[in-house]
Amino acid sequence: MGKPKYQDDLSTPTFHRCNDSAKRQVPPQYELEDPLGSMPSSGATGVTSSLADDGRIDIDLDSHLTRTLVRWASKGESGVPDRRPSRRLTVFRTWSVRLNVVIQVVGSRGDVQPFIALGKELQRYGHRVRLATHDVFDPFVRESGLDFYPIGGDPKELMAYMVKNPGLIPSMKSFREGDIQRKRTMILQLLQGCWRACIENDPHTQQPFVADAIIANPPSFAHVHCAQALGIPLHLMFTMPWSSTRAFPHPLANFKASKISPAVINYASYGIVEWLTWQGLGDIINNWRNTLDLEPIPATVGPVLVENLKVPFTYCWSPALVPKPPDWGEHIDVCGFFFRDPPRYDPPADINTFIKAGQRPVYIGFGSIVIEDPARMTSVILEAVQSCGVRAIISRGWSNLGEGLSSYTDNVLFIDDCPHEWLFQHVAAVVHHGGAGTAACGLRNACPTTVVPFFGDQPFWGEMVAAAGAGPPPIPHQVLDSSNLARAISFCLTPEAMAAAHELSSKMSAESGVQAAAESFHANLPLEMIRCDVLPHLPAAWEYKRLPIKLSKVAAQVLIDNAVLGASDIRSYDIQPIFINNPRWDPVTSTSSASISWVHDITSSYTGIIHSPISELRRSNAEGASGGETAGRMATASAKQFGRLNMTIFKGLGVDIPYACAEGFRAVPKLYGEEVKDHGEVKDWSSGFEVAGKNFAHGMVDGITGLWTKPYQEGKSDGALGVAKGVGKGLLGFGSKITSASLGLMAYPGQGICKSIRRAAKSQTRKNVKALKKKEGEHLVRFLSEADVLTVLNRFEQRQKERVRPA
Structure with missing residues (x-):
């Protein structure tokens, strides 16, 4: 059975499984079918969201909730493959x-x-x-x-x-x-x-x-x-x-058959899994963000935050096993498995003796998996080994398999920790939980592999190994018994499985995953933004306020120590700032979402007026505070919550809801395929006024001119019908753009002012980071020579002359 292949239509890889994997002695097919074809059999239960036997989420795609989530999670999916190569392959530079x-x-x-x-x-x-x-x-x-x-x-x-x-x-x-x-x-x-x-x-x-x-x-x-x-x-x-792709679904998602296109389902599965994760952790993350002086992340943004920001992503698996899907952008890379340099290892005498005593043994181990019933698992393994007539090395792992049994018999050796890089060179096949690292090490050493998955990506890797022909279908640990384990081991020892494992090993030996990942990391860094202007081999941490000169921790400290600059002359420099916005799709959902959040915040503030004084009372009683002190604390807590309530009411009505409405109307042209102008980020009060001005100018001009240009453009391509369509687009654009332009005059500056106020009020984290940067600079400057110091002083003077503009 060949390896997975990706076709131009990004159709769906389908895993054909049998309910009892022990009854099959051939690996599952891994092929591409038409995107509009049937979905793979997945054993879904038909429940909106429930657990399958392998731990993945069974999701009924015909439920109303799931259809809504699919539409929401697919909004960022254009349907057009990116097809751009990874930046690692397009950015050629020496990193210094x-x-x-x-x-x-x-x-x-x-x-x-x-x-x-x-x-x-x-x-x-x-x-x-x-x-x-x-x-x-x-x-x-x-x-x-x-x-x-x-x-x-x-x-x-x-x-x-x-x-x-x-x-x-x-x-x-x-x-x-x-x-x-x-x-x-x-x-x-x-x-x-x-x-x-x-x-x-x-x-x-x-x-x-x-x-x-x-x-x-x-x-x-x-x-x-x-x-x-x-x-x-x-x-x-x-x-x-x-990362969302139409090529295959999220490894933690299992879908019941539906009329929805499998390609859309695959893409949406990533957003749905992230949405479920955020439901359980979003409150913890936002409460923790508050301690870092960061704004809370809206519930609609949290699950798609990383993808919206296009954070660079490197996948450390072999492209020979799973190639990069064509719809992953240039910021996503598949580099190969990460292998460390083999550690120096002198095997204990018992391992050395056992390996040399007969035919190559089979390795069986589940590493850091904590098995609920290790005694039963030990019994299953020993019966399977005896049934196959093979020799076996069994790793005790965190579950301590074989506890109470002799460590050595004629055909079985129980061992503790042993480097897989060394051990897998001396075994005929491996049976393990399906961790990516263990699977990689086994395949690199041409070992046919049986995966007994417990959770996470383990079923995925078991299916990939089976699809390549290097092992049988994975056997979920819940159904593992001596009979199906024995058949799986026997399959691994067939000439076909060994040949497939050798083919994969040969391809993987030509890959350099770690080196490629390091290149990918450097290719995605903003070199010009990151480099100090005085000492270019060091990263910038500070910025000179008077001129655009970036300074490293060392360079800034040298200039301060030599009285060239004062501490007040520099400010903290962000190499790559991150701005998190709530994307709006239309005025109805944006306004309703903002209104719901506003009501929630008001309710929370009302609750806080009652709850906060009670919490202070309990704290004061626990600390043994006096009555007067307790009353003061309770009054202060109540006043803070009352102030928060007033601020919430004002900000919601005066800023948040108008801002959401303006953004929603601004996004309307996207609904009929028109590109919406990017007016920049609202970062503070000044950028708020700047964005408002751009949005007003473009909205008024485009809205009015669109009444004539849209019918003309559409009429050129579709005749009279096109003119009618153009009139509709022009009227819709006129209404949405003029409305967004008008609302934005108040909304964008208000949003910017609120951000400036919050940044001024929430500054402790930034102050701490500045102090720590300075502390590191003071430490590093001690290692500079006198010549190094002179170099910094001379280069800074030179940069000043270069940056000063003639009058």
């Missing part, structure tokens, strides 16, 4: 700017290990790389030579939760046992830890560190918010599809 790069990773050891390989590669460019992940991985990261920052969270607890709740909807058992609240608490801890990882000193050396760029995997969740707070570039990297 040395950055502080923080890599944020949430997950198991298999999630962390690929980023160690990436971190080592980035160090070769001169970057200082900090890997921020769970505390338990401290030795693992530091032994590799990378900086480490602990973000909290227990990956073992996280894996146990995911095994119990493999999809996005938690089970009732988890609700009853309090797992949900514990997970939400852990998510908040991870968010806070990821932020600290961007700005705090190294825990061991106390060396200052403020990030210049962020690399992250999507489950770290904090990435885009940290990047916004710091004004620095963000690059996401992951081992499973997370």
Whole structure:
């Protein structure tokens, strides 16, 4: 069976499955059918949103809610393939700017290990790389030579939760046992830890560190918010599809057959999964954003935030296994699996002896998966091994398989941790949970693979391996027994499976995933924006107020130390600022959405008037405060909430609703295919007036002239019928553009003024970041020579002369 192929029509890959995977001895077909053809059989339950046996979300596409979500999630989908190559293949430059790069990773050891390989590669460019992940991985990261920052969270607890709740909807058992609240608490801890990882000193050396760029995997969740707070570039990297495409559905989504086009369903599945995720975490993220002085993200924006911002994305899997879909833009790359340099490993005597004692064994292990009944799993494995008549190496993993049994028999060896890079060179086939890293390592070593998925992307990788012919269809752990496991192992040992695995291995050996990912990271960085104008090998962190001169932390500190500049002469510089807006599609939905949010905020303010004084009373009683102090606290809390209520009423009626209405009317021409002019972002009061002026001028001119130009343009192509259509478009455009222009005169400046007021009131985070940047500059300047200092002074004087304009 050949590898997946992508055709020009971006039609849908269909996985043909059998309910009992043990009855099939051939891999599933992975082929492209007509986009209007039938959907793949997925075993959906017909419920609007429920869990399938493999942990994915079963969604009934004929329900009203789901159809609404499909329309909403597909609004950004143009239907036209992008077809532009990745920026890595179009941007050719030698990178020389040395950055502080923080890599944020949430997950198991298999999630962390690929980023160690990436971190080592980035160090070769001169970057200082900090890997921020769970505390338990401290030795693992530091032994590799990378900086480490602990973000909290227990990956073992996280894996146990995911095994119990493999999809996005938690089970009732988890609700009853309090797992949900514990997970939400852990998510908040991870968010806070990821932020600290961007700005705090190294825990061991106390060396200052403020990030210049962020690399992250999507489950770290904090990435885009940290990047916004710091004004620095963000690059996401992951081992499973997370970007909307018509080529295949989100790995966590399972759809019931519907009349909706499979290509549309595939594209919408990503937005629906993100929407479900945001429903569970949006309040936590917005509350945490408030501590960073960032505005809350609207519920309609949160699920599509990363895609709307076109955050660069690198997928670390082999294009020989899953090629890049044609509708992924140039900011999305498929680079190949990340492999670290093989560690030095001297195998224990028992492993060495066992491998040499007979035919190549089969490896069986589930790594960091926490299995609910490890004794049963051990029994199933041993029975299957005996039935096949093979030798096996069984990894105990986090579930401690084989507990209480002898570590060694004639045909089975139980082992603890052992590097897969070394071990998989000595086995005939591998059976594992389907983690991308383990699957990659097995295929790279030409090992046919059986996947026993538990959650997440594991079913996806099992299906990809089977589609390539290098293994049988994945066997969900819930239905695994000794019989179907034995048949799967037997399939892996067939000449056909071995030949397919060797073919994949040959193609993967020609790829350099880590090097390609580093190139992708650099190709997506704004070189001219990031480079210091005085020391071009360092990133800019400050900006000279009087002239457009960008300064690194070191350069600014040298100039301050030598009295060339004062601290008040520079301001913090954002390398790549992020502005989050709520896109509006039409005046009805935009105005109603803003009105609903306004009512919600008013209700929340009314509730706060009562709740806040009670909270202060409880806090005062717990602290033993006096009656007078308690009364003062309660009065202050009540006054704050009353002020918030008045501000909410004023801002909603005077700014938010008119702004949403103006944006909605401005977007109306999109409904009949006309391109809407971009008037820029409303960032502060000055840009608010600027946008209002542009919107008024263009709206009035285009609205009036459109009454004549639209009929003429349409009539040239479609005759009398075109003239009629043009008259309709002209009238609709006249009404919408004139209305938007009029409303915008008040709405855009009001929005800008509110942002300026909020920025002035919410400034503590920016002040903290400035202090930390200065602290790092003071630390680094100590390592400069006298010649280096003179270079900074001379170059700054030269840049001043170049920037001064003649009178």
